[in-house]
Amino acid sequence: MPVEGSNKTDNQDFMKIFDARIERDEKVEPKDWMPDAYRKTLIRQISQHAHSEVIGMQPEGNWILRAPSLRRKVALLAKVQDEAGHGLYLYSAAETLGIERDELYQQLLDGKAKYSSIFNYPTLTWADMGAVGWLVDGAAIMNQVMLTRTSYGPYARAMVRICKEESFHQRQGYEILLHLVKGSEAQKDMAQDALNRWWWPSLMMFGPTDSESTHSEQSMAWKIKRKSNDELRQAFVDATVPQAEVLGLTIPDPDLKWNEERGHYDFGPIDWDEFWQVVKGDGPCNRERMAHYTKAYEEGAWVREAAMAYAEKKQKRREAAKSDLQVA
């Protein structure tokens, strides 16, 4: 492995080996040589993904105590617990790149690392639990299925586990809406209102349009990403429109229509001003989400310290008992 002070020729050789490996569709593993920019891109992307899972617990946690039945409550609890688990798989993958967990947390606390903007929207009604599962998890799945084939081994493996678990998330959300649309007029209106509010932010989850996306091209070349933002967005629209029809709900886009020639749905323009406003910190809940996260982090500090102190004390006792035995 090249170390500091290794000469340029060495690095060029390693680069050739790395490029050839990517070309052969062979995975890159933690101890393999990789370009610094590849490592940095992965740390940024995987940690952002992990932070999204963790912050994503808040909008849904908001409804656990108010779930309308025990069946809904156990499902929502299991889903939120999964999101915590997904965050942990991803932090674990990021750490294989040589960054420590504390540093990852600190980047989020300092606002240096981002999380998905979708979680800066509020969950106002129970129908939002349906819309979040169906649309937000649905959009996430599009992206994550692609990432099961990403070129970095630990990230790909985390994605396989996550995708297996994620499909229950989407189905439980869709089922919530299925029940609401079969209910009273007020319940159906609630379902439509949730779709109206979550549709456009869900489309924004795929990120800026390809021509505006700064990291996309290099990420595609390195096979970190296999499909572009716009390709994924289109696939999501195509998959979701028929599902809305089954629900009898109307997607809030007057320009949405099937394009026979393209074999895809055409859809209206996305409000990128809103997207950038939320990314830059001025969405409806950015401050609330970070305040909650920071409070939980700070209030948990004594628990983390106490657990470590207790582990050290137990270790010392074990060692003392052992040396007593030797003396005797």
Add this chain to the structure above:
Amino acid sequence: MKNNWPIWEVFIRSKNGLSHKHVGSLHAADAEMAIENARDVYTRRTEGVSLWVVESKNITASAPTDADALFEPAANKIYRHPTFYNLPDEVKHM
């Protein structure tokens, strides 16, 4: 304050008869907590019947740059495989 719990690697035996397989890592203050956390993080859907946790610092890995020296010599020792040896057709199943 920096207070990183050590990293542990987690291995799961998915069912009796199969060996433990690496699934990922987690942080825990000690081995007991590592087992408890591994149970919550990696076995929420009946993934296993047994867990191993090993503190990551105790694992020694071979260097990728040694891979050729270590593993390449096996590639040309085809006489270690049964198909290297020719037997008459009359001899079945050997």
